[in-house]
Amino acid sequence: MKQQERGIISTYDLQKPAIKWGYYMMNVLVLIMMCCMVYPIIISLLNGLKLTTEVNTFPPTFFPREWHFENYITAWNYIDLPFYFRNTMFIFFGNMAVTIIVLGLAAYALSKMKVPFKTGIYYYFLITLFIPATTYMIPNFINLKDLGLMGSFAAIWLPAGANAFFLLLLKTFIDAIHVEIFESARIDGASEVRSFSQIAFPLSIPIFATLSIFIFSTAWNDWFWPSFILSQENKPLSVAIKDFVLNARRLDLNIKFAILTIVMLPPVAIFLFFQKFILRGLNMGGVKG
Helix, strand or coil: CCCCCCCCCCCCHHHCHHHHHHHHHHHHHHHHHHHHHHHHHHHHHHHCCCCHHHHCCCCCCCCCCCCCCHHHHHHHHHCCHHHHHHHHHHHHHHHHHHHHHHHHHHHHHHHHCCCCCHHHHHHHHHHHCCCCHHHHHHHHHHHHHHCCCCECCHHHHHHHCCCHHHHHHHHHHHHCCCHHHHHHHHHCCCCHHHHHHHHHHHHCHHHHHHHHHHHHHHHHHCCHHHHHHECHHHCCHHHHHHHHHHCCCCCCHHHHHHHHHHHHHHHHHHHHHHHHHHHHHHHHHCCCC
8 A cells, every 4th residue: 555645734633623713714814825926827838829909908807709720820920939039948957067067066165175265165155146147247247358358158158166055955865875985985996077978967967857958947937147148149039038028119919928828838847847846956956155
């Protein structure tokens, strides 16, 4: 017989009136929160199926009087969505590679190697988490300009190697791997790079899978930094949506909603599919005090 996990509230606890009503109230609050989160997505989807005149009517209608599925075909052909999607994927895979190589090796060094002033370096990265990102935005811009990386994808990939939160998350996860495994590899003559690539990295797949979701979310949603650091042919989908859809004055509202719905659904689907990796990675790699 399959053993069932016991929840926080048991069947015996639910027999008490106070606990029962508290449990019902929590379910109602969760349902209200779910409706508040799903409502904008549904409204965007349905408005993309209406006529422009119906979208602008007051009081607004929830369901379309006439269903115009051709709006989504018009929305797909309005801008070159596959081209900007490709740019977004370039940013994602580049940031992911930098995270694995740079941050992964740095986390491994701080966790399993004898690094001078290891504790000081760890707390230095921890302190940087309290510094607002806006304070080092201009220095980053100047550094990238001096390096001649303006307009290229490298201007996005390079700063990804300085993510202190990802570094500390990876270090905490690698700390949980038994050190005897790496000592045995060193006795057999394995280098530190080989120990990382063949031992630490395969065992850290859950946390890297979690970070991949965060990196994808950033590459998909961030428009501010790429909008003025990348050239026009390298800009991601988020910048194209802002420039050609949200700022467009002559574009019908129903087509705007259709485009936004098309762009909105892929990250939602990816999150729903990979949510177990996010929760598992955060539980196993959470920064402990």
